[in-house]
Amino acid sequence: MLYKFWMTVKKELLLLQRDFGGLVILFVMPLVLIITITLIQNSAFKSLSENKIPILLVDYDNGSISKTVKDNLNKNGSFSIVSKIHGIKLNETSAKEAVFKGEYQLAIIIPEKLSVDLQTKVDQNVNKILSGFGVTDSANTIKNGDVIGQKEVRLYFDPATQMTFKNAVKSAIDKMISQIETQSIYKTFQDQLGESNNPIFDQKSFIAFKEIVPTVNNKEILPNSVQHNVPAWSLFAIFFIVVPLSINIVKEKGQGTQIRLITNPVPYAILIAGKTATYLLICLIQFLLMVAVGVYIFPFLDLPVLDVSGKIMLMMNVAFFSGLAAIGFGILLGTVAKTHEQSAPFGATSVVILAAIGGVWVPVFAMPKVMQYVSHISPMNWGLNAFYDVLLRNGSILEILPEIIFLLLFFITTITIAILYDKKKRAV
Template sequence: MSVYKEMLLLKRDFGGLVILFVMPLVLIVTITLIQDSTFKSIHETKIPVLLVDYDTNEISKTVKQNLNQSGSFEVITKIDGHTINEAAAKDAVFKGKYQLAIIIPAKLSQDLQLKVNQNVEKILGNFGMGDTTAVQKNSKILPKEIRLYFDPATQLTFKNAVKSAIDKMISQIETQSIYATFQDQLGESDTPLFDQKSFISFKEIVPKIDNKEIVPNSVQHNVPAWALFAIFFVVVPLSINIVKEKSQGTLIRLITNPVPYAIVIFGKTATYLIICMIQFFLMVAVGVYLFPYLGLPMLDVNGKLLLMSLVAFFSGLAAIGFGILLGTIAKTQEQSAPFGATSVVILAAIGGVWVPVFAMPKIMQYVSHVSPMNWGLNAFYDVLLRNSGILEILPEIILLLLFFILTTAIAILYDKKKRAV
């Protein structure tokens, strides 16, 4: 009957039901589409880049060729049919019309070759193979700089990635120039004296299951993350209903019945646990059946659904325990509703639902460990991405269970103490 009472309360609150079921579904679809579009825009859509070439020689040609071959950039040298200069490029980028402008200085290729020639002649002169007097007469060549202009709204990660790519490109050009100069100084030959291919390369090794690579995508993050957010959002209606019972005198009537107070708590726990599991399965259904029709990757739950359900079950317990504690301590709905919603958002933020934990400042990485959403999210990741079993997710499950026991016990003790006074 306690469960039936809670069901009636929820049934009469149609707006609350909409918040519990419809809002999380809208969130997961919207945010996954946005994140997936952002992911595709980085990898598939070309970013227009302004290139101002004052060099018009080998280096600038190589830079332009590498940018075009990268598949990520569209090199633009003219705007409205007019060749752009540095001032126009700077103005266009700082106004947000373009994300990046690259300025290649004049005589870059010529001065680089002269500097390489100086260094090579000096080295060979030390070995008695060159003209040391010619080296001494060489004039000093000032260093050159390739200037980059970024849109002020551009993210730091994009800036660092572009600067790293251009730095690598220029380093390769310098190395090739050095090899070519040594080749010329040591004498012509039909076969190259130096192998200019990169000796060290990088290869990413990803985990495999049944010879298939496990490649993380936006769906594998958003489904568990926003399922957790939806589960913990039951804190709001649960705490509000508890406050209503206190303010309307219903709780006093329940306590005077010849049943333990634990039965009342059990009724709320069972009811909202059913709601949490329904929310979870709706989220999974969206990831499996709806996302492929929206052009998103399908959530692969083959052989993982049972463990994911187990994580969702204990995450629901943790959320319910927090809601019971909040509803017990709060005196009015004006206290429980705003605080409940705000606290869930804070727990989600520090738990890694919005921003990955590794991208947070060091202090926040430590703080994230106290968020039950972080425990649940890590358990979901273990199941979905790391192919973990029950033993690997057991620590997170125990933490979620202990959180439920602790918050519920504090709520019961607080209620008893308050009624005793």
């Protein structure tokens, strides 16, 4: 029985060896894919963090607020302020046209008398409060009759600008304006109370934010793009084994090889075991090559190194059971499909769909609620969560055990269906 198993494995290896183009796709293309995707993502991040984004600023205020806005934008380091185009000073109309044409991503319009009107409004509110305590005199309530309308700082965005960039900019400017208003209120209270030389208000933020990250041996675990890309695209490469595996099974049926194998005294389970062992070996080699690229090649490309110290065996376990799930799906597809035209397009498309809903391309938390529930049916999602547990959450075998069980059950289910379908088809 063992001899028959090894002969089946040898047959599969010979078939793969003769298909040089298939071997290139199985081993080289995933490496090219992971390097390309990671370089693009890393370059995009650097372009946002190192290159300043030019933004148009139209200042109709020319007061303390507009000066503070300019100072904060300059200190931010991500933006460069543009107030003239081709030597001509900007106004709201020209700035809007330039942004809507896609020449700039953002224009900020600061309205007239913003600083003066803000101070007037603050004076009114402070006087109203202090007068209730009998602190102010009648001279301080002269401005209370003026009605100050709400002011708008208008933002124009390029229609092609991503929503995440819009929300980040709006949040930053809103925070900036709120701080200016708060400081104006503090300062007015101090002036009214005659404490200008000795500030009575501590204007430093009382509440601060501090990120607590997991640590191992007193060393912080800081996630990076490599820790996301290597497991995600390794899974994609592992599941892409579905395509050549299903095509080979269909080819055996079309050439009559399967009939000759079945007529021999070899159980069908042995044939499936031989295919499983062969393609599982390929999956593990794929995974190890991807990890090797993350550990040894990425540092030479100015990318973060993949830290797998103490984690490689757990990652191998995840890759092993992910490979089983992919092989089970490939065998089922090859058993059911009747032609290459059925197996190849359906296999490739289904792998892409499983990757999309599994969180390989877009994080699951960023999907609509319905798709977040759907993602749980994708075996790629199970494998990806297990890899994240190991790499990013410092999980143990117990943490990844549920995902491993799901992957194993998926393999058993698909193989069982394939065997029953083949048995029924041959019995007809």
